[in-house]
Amino acid sequence: MRPIQYHTFDNFTALSEALSQQWAEIIRSTPGGSSFALAGGTTPAPVYQRLDELLAHMDQHNPIKLVATDERWVADEDQQSNEGLFRRCLQKSARDKRWQLVSLKNASSTPEVATEAIDARLNAQLPQAFSAILLGMGADGHIASLFPGAPVQHDDLTCLAAVHPQTRQSRMSLSLPRLLNTQRIWLVITGQEKRDVLEHAVEANLPVAALLREAGCDIDVFWCP
Numbered sequence: 001m002r003p004i005q006y007h008t009f010d011n012f013t014a015l016s017e018a019l020s021q022q023w024a025e026i027i028r029s030t031p032g033g034s035s036f037a038l039a040g041g042t043t044p045a046p047v048y049q050r051l052d053e054l055l056a057h058m059d060q061h062n063p064i065k066l067v068a069t070d071e072r073w074v075a076d077e078d079q080q081s082n083e084g085l086f087r088r089c090l091q092k093s094a095r096d097k098r099w100q101l102v103s104l105k106n107a108s109s110t111p112e113v114a115t116e117a118i119d120a121r122l123n124a125q126l127p128q129a130f131s132a133i134l135l136g137m138g139a140d141g142h143i144a145s146l147f148p149g150a151p152v153q154h155d156d157l158t159c160l161a162a163v164h165p166q167t168r169q170s171r172m173s174l175s176l177p178r179l180l181n182t183q184r185i186w187l188v189i190t191g192q193e194k195r196d197v198l199e200h201a202v203e204a205n206l207p208v209a210a211l212l213r214e215a216g217c218d219i220d221v222f223w224c225p
């Protein structure tokens with residue numbers, strides 16, 4: 001199991017500054033292009049907003065590809081959409097066309113119907129390995145839309161349709177193998193409850209435990225109380 005490196009901050013503003021600076025340096029120093037899988041949810045928005053500001057002052061316009069770790073199967077303009085969250089948080093850089101979003105959605109009726117087409121898009125438009133993935137974690141230990149009790153794929157890159165256990169919302173998620181194909185893993189969580197969940201995830205066999213067990217790189221946990 002790869003070590004977890006905890007980076008602890010007094011508040012989320014300090015956490016966002018540190019992570020976005022590290023992120024911007026990866027972008028700045030990768031002239032061939034970099035790619036990132038990004039979590040949605042309520043936690044990471046300030047990190048994306050700070051990166052947007054850093055991109056606005058960056059001279060190098062190195063190619064950047066973004067993909068959601070998972071997307072809710074809703075209209076783009078729906079406030080629940082993770083891709084919509086990225087567009088709202090990264091407005092300046094979106095306007096300046098500084099990055100390309102590879103969408104996890106299409107006009108299909110359900111994620112189940114769309115999986116094959118989305119997978120073909122991911123395979124065609126994303127590099128083999130991400131420069132970094134930015135994950136959140138639910139209080140139940142889920143990452144992306146890999147929820148407790150769902151079968152975990154260990155060698156199939158195929159994206160997967162999922163249903164949120166509480167909201168019953170349809171989701172499309174990157175699979176664990178595709179998420180693990182990365183040079184860096186950033187897990188961004190807040191509060192003591194989530195830190196405790198993470199620290200007991202392996203014994204409780206939570207979805208995040210598969211990440212801890214199978215990661216091919218160190219896991220950087222960015223945490224504040």
Ligand SMILES: O=C(O)[C@H](O)[C@@H](O)[C@H](O)[C@H](O)COP(=O)(O)O
Nearest residue numbers: 039040041042043136137138144
């Ligand atoms: O679509 C989503 O909701 C995310 O991708 C999901 O995996 C999220 O990271 C966790 O549910 C934590 O969400 P919070 O940051 O809102 O606690």
